[in-house]
Amino acid sequence: MIRRTGPLVAVAAAAALLLSACGAGGRPSEGTGGGDAAASDVGITTTSVKIGGHFPLTGVAAPGYSEIPTGMKAYFDYVNAAGGVNGRKIEFIYKDDAYNPTQTSQVVNELVLQEQVFAIMGGLGTPTHSAVLDYLNAEGVPDLFVSSGSLLWDQPTKNPQTFGWQPDYEVEAKIIGQYVSKNFPNAKVGLFLQDDDLGRDAEKGARTFLDKQIVAAERYTPGNTDVAPQIAALQAAGADLVIGFNVPSYTALSQLVSLRLNYKPQWMYSNIGADPTLVGSLLARFSEGKVTDAGLLEGMISTRYLPTVDDPQNPWIQLFQKVWDASGADGELSNFRVYGMSEAYTFVSALQAAGPNPTRKGIVEAIQKTGKSWKGPWLAPFRYSADRHAGISGVGVTRITGGKTERLTPVFVTDNGTAPITESTEPPSVPPASGIPEVAPAG
Amino acid sequence: MAAPTKDTEVGVPPAAAGRFAAFTRRMPSSTLGKHALTLLVAFVVVVLVLELTGPFRNSQFATMAYYGIAAAGLTVLTGVNGQISLGHGALMAVGAYTTGLMLAAEIPLLVTMLGAMAVTAAVGAVVGVAAARLHGPYLAGATLALAVGLPGLAIYFDHWLGGEQGMRIPSPQMPAWFSDAIYFLSATEASSAKYLAYIGWVTLLVVLFLLANLMAGRTGRVWRAVRDDEVAAELAGIPLGKVRVLAFVVSAACAGIAGAVLGIVVRLAAPSGFTIVLSLGLLTAVVVGGLGSLVGALLGSALLVFLPPFVTNVGTDIGLDNTQAAQLAPFVYGAVLVLVMLLAPSGAVGVLKKLLKKLWIGRSTRRTG
Numbered sequence: 041m042i043r044r045t046g047p048l049v050a051v052a053a054a055a056a057l058l059l060s061a062c063g064a065g066g067r068p069s070e071g072t073g074g075g076d077a078a079a080s081d082v083g084i085t086t087t088s089v090k091i092g093g094h095f096p097l098t099g100v101a102a103p104g105y106s107e108i109p110t111g112m113k114a115y116f117d118y119v120n121a122a123g124g125v126n127g128r129k130i131e132f133i134y135k136d137d138a139y140n141p142t143q144t145s146q147v148v149n150e151l152v153l154q155e156q157v158f159a160i161m162g163g164l165g166t167p168t169h170s171a172v173l174d175y176l177n178a179e180g181v182p183d184l185f186v187s188s189g190s191l192l193w194d195q196p197t198k199n200p201q202t203f204g205w206q207p208d209y210e211v212e213a214k215i216i217g218q219y220v221s222k223n224f225p226n227a228k229v230g231l232f233l234q235d236d237d238l239g240r241d242a243e244k245g246a247r248t249f250l251d252k253q254i255v256a257a258e259r260y261t262p263g264n265t266d267v268a269p270q271i272a273a274l275q276a277a278g279a280d281l282v283i284g285f286n287v288p289s290y291t292a293l294s295q296l297v298s299l300r301l302n303y304k305p306q307w308m309y310s311n312i313g314a315d316p317t318l319v320g321s322l323l324a325r326f327s328e329g330k331v332t333d334a335g336l337l338e339g340m341i342s343t344r345y346l347p348t349v350d351d352p353q354n355p356w357i358q359l360f361q362k363v364w365d366a367s368g369a370d371g372e373l374s375n376f377r378v379y380g381m382s383e384a385y386t387f388v389s390a391l392q393a394a395g396p397n398p399t400r401k402g403i404v405e406a407i408q409k410t411g412k413s414w415k416g417p418w419l420a421p422f423r424y425s426a427d428r429h430a431g432i433s434g435v436g437v438t439r440i441t442g443g444k445t446e447r448l449t450p451v452f453v454t455d456n457g458t459a460p461i462t463e464s465t466e467p468p469s470v471p472p473a474s475g476i477p478e479v480a481p482a483g
Numbered sequence: 484m485a486a487p488t489k490d491t492e493v494g495v496p497p498a499a500a501g502r503f504a505a506f507t508r509r510m511p512s513s514t515l516g517k518h519a520l521t522l523l524v525a526f527v528v529v530v531l532v533l534e535l536t537g538p539f540r541n542s543q544f545a546t547m548a549y550y551g552i553a554a555a556g557l558t559v560l561t562g563v564n565g566q567i568s569l570g571h572g573a574l575m576a577v578g579a580y581t582t583g584l585m586l587a588a589e590i591p592l593l594v595t596m597l598g599a600m601a602v603t604a605a606v607g608a609v610v611g612v613a614a615a616r617l618h619g620p621y622l623a624g625a626t627l628a629l630a631v632g633l634p635g636l637a638i639y640f641d642h643w644l645g646g647e648q649g650m651r652i653p654s655p656q657m658p659a660w661f662s663d664a665i666y667f668l669s670a671t672e673a674s675s676a677k678y679l680a681y682i683g684w685v686t687l688l689v690v691l692f693l694l695a696n697l698m699a700g701r702t703g704r705v706w707r708a709v710r711d712d713e714v715a716a717e718l719a720g721i722p723l724g725k726v727r728v729l730a731f732v733v734s735a736a737c738a739g740i741a742g743a744v745l746g747i748v749v750r751l752a753a754p755s756g757f758t759i760v761l762s763l764g765l766l767t768a769v770v771v772g773g774l775g776s777l778v779g780a781l782l783g784s785a786l787l788v789f790l791p792p793f794v795t796n797v798g799t800d801i802g803l804d805n806t807q808a809a810q811l812a813p814f815v816y817g818a819v820l821v822l823v824m825l826l827a828p829s830g831a832v833g834v835l836k837k838l839l840k841k842l843w844i845g846r847s848t849r850r851t852g
Contacts, residue, residue, distance in 0.1 A: 097809040106806060113805070135795070136809030141649060142756040145749045146546055150792060153539035153676065167648045171751035174651065178675075190648070235638070236647040261638050262647050263754070369804070 081399055083158030089125070089391065089398070091161045092133040092151035094144050094168065095187075101139035104288065104318045104376050105164055108187060109134040111360075111380025112162060114367035115388075119476055121366070125391045132384075133157065141171035148172040152181055159184050159403065162205070162383045166190045166237065177201045182400050184390065184407070185383050185431070189312060190237050191456070194430040201400075203407060203424065204431040205383060207345050208456065209238050209285060212310055212435050213245030215452045216283060216343065218461050219437045220308070221249045228255045230279025230305065232270060232294055234286045235259040242285035242310060248458075255279050260290060268297050275303045283308040288315060292322035295336045307340045314342035315375050316350075316440060341448070343435035345419050346382055348375055350444050356417040359471045382417045388477050389414045395481035406482035414479060415469040419451045430456070434464060514699045522692045529684045533677060534669045542676040542748075543788055548683025549575075549744040550784035552690050554768045555777050556737025559694055561766070562775025563703060564730035565710030566614060567622055570629030571738045572761030574610075577603045578742020579752040580637065580644060583652040586747070592655045596686070599743035600736045607735020608728060615727035630762045634754035649753025652746045654679075683744045690737055691777050697733065698777075706730055771823050773832030782831045790816060 083090040097106045113132050120129040133155055135147035144163075151157045152175075159182035163169045166188045173192065176183040177199045185205035186193045189212070193204035220229060229250050233239030239259060247254065256277035258270035271294055274282055282305045284294060291313040298304070313319070316337055323331045347354040349372075352361070357373075360381050364373040391398060393406035393414075411424030420434030434453035439446045451464040472478055511517050533541055557571050578599040585595040610629060614622055637644040644650055657678045665673035697703055708716040709726050717723055746752055768787050773779030791812040798808030827834045 097806050098813055110804075110806060134805045136806075136812070138760075140755055140758070140760070141751050141753045142745065142749050142761075145751070146542070146788075146792075149542040149676070150539060153537065153542060167751075167753040167755050170648055170651065171749055171753070171756075174654065174750055192648075234647075236641060261635070263635060263638060 096139040097136035099138035107376035108380040111377030115384035210245040213242040217249035227281040230274040553741035554780035560734035570626035573633035574738035575742035576757035578739035579746035582746040603739025604736040611728040611731025773830030779832035
């Protein structure tokens, strides 16, 4: 009997010891651990600012998108080589989430809890970033300049730490819609939409001006690579101008299907789905080398909100080319790297605006206060304010002509909903001589 | 009183038996008791580990918990019953989406997890009925179709399930008694990462406890019989179909609970989180850990969680840029998988068992010699 109860006694004794050994026993009364300002300086030292981001570096979404953080890094290195911001070097860590929200939540945990970053910067993708939206806002981590055009990032009451960056799909679609109604007033318009927020936001924007001209709106489910029924329906409805609000792979798929159906409308694609280099390589891959970009994309209409690499005379492209060459990294300067560098340029502006002693709270307030007035490679201003966290406010319409991007219109500026569309009156910005923004502290 | 010989394991050399018997004598004699004692010890270890590690490690443990639950369920199906499933990622999706819908309706967490389990078990029963008729590559194909097709439902019913960008899942609030208890234990404020890690590991331990008992009893014996020789099992009066469906249902129920834990840890259920990569990851975890062993499933899921960040960090330390370091992780993972298959086809647990045996024999011969 004694032997049988032996282990029980031992366990009970161990448990009792363990409990009594546990330090606290009870809470001390109020007063300790109150929120002092030091906690908001996570990731900031006298010589460095640590920030992080999540991007698809491997997997299906990696081609193209994986170049964005390399552009950002190159620009931060350039700023660091010139002495950093207020004597602080920017340390940018980017992690791979393979465009999988489960992994996004893991790598963002790693960045926030282990690397102790000051802010998350340029996190890419709508489903991926959605997974960490609540978390970052609950933890009070600045969630700056999300690389996605969803309207989710512009909810300052619910998500006070999160800021969008690129023009949202609705604004872009409004400007495309107005352009079509003015320049193709007799066109029968077909919409080719991704069946999620991208397509929904865009359809809302497009219908503001084109409701009467639209003869068909066809939706595809992302992941289903057969878009023949949708394209055939557009053809059957007699649409002679098709606007696609879709990701790059579906630009390539829709082009290949319409080639097979001998369907030749005027094609328009939103900016997100229209990078000629990426779509060209996708076309070559999907058609197993039978099609190259040259013929199919000719005459395609799209939009721009950043300078593009096929315009080497642009002073911003010249700056970014210099930055990219100085970084010594492999590969060419691409539009994705320009995108990354432009985001990095925005972050440097924000850090300057946050003043000599940036805090998490301070940088959010600084963006709200002065973000609207920052100058940079973006063609239309940001819409940041205390009650708006929306990014770039407009786009210009372009056409692919002879493999180059040709400007069809000046830059138009607008906002969500019924806001009017106006022509941007600002002269095109030029980079400062140093290539580094010169934003005054907002405080 | 001398150690009853029936307690000593067959195969242990007599010289070691005396030592071994001293240990077994102190263990409870019933399987249930043994498992309960292990559960208790494991719980104490989990508390110690979670209290001694920081919030980031806590969050990694939370991740490991849901992989562990799903892998344990899969190892029962594949290792013990001999059915392969490439569709467990999809079953986890069922659990995660059910959790999202139920938590959004403000149903308590425990009820939600049981609900997720029940719904997934029901789906598993349907799949299991089909699976029971299929063998080898055909079964792999059928479950593969599940992995590819099921997440598509979330995109098709996007108004209801959130489509491509996913359905946000409200993370359960930490109850006051929990943070008080943590404060009592370690004098630190409990973080939400810690709370989620506790939910994950308590669930994992309960699941492992139940599975271990199931495997040790008649059900486990019947499953193994069906795996080893169908004809002999059928001759012995075992209804093959029923047994197979039951294994699938149990395994699916685990995947459902894993999905529920995943949902509250990730705070989102999105189709891109439940691709075929997840299903294959679970299968590799089970195989690398050691097919049919619950400990192996745990080891395998630890590898899934801890290896990629470790490799990435080693990569950045030796001077690779972040992109190259990220690309190193899948490469090393693949290399580890190939090496395990070549050098230790019985998985990590198989190697451990072999080492222990050698150690034992070495010692006993030294003592006798």
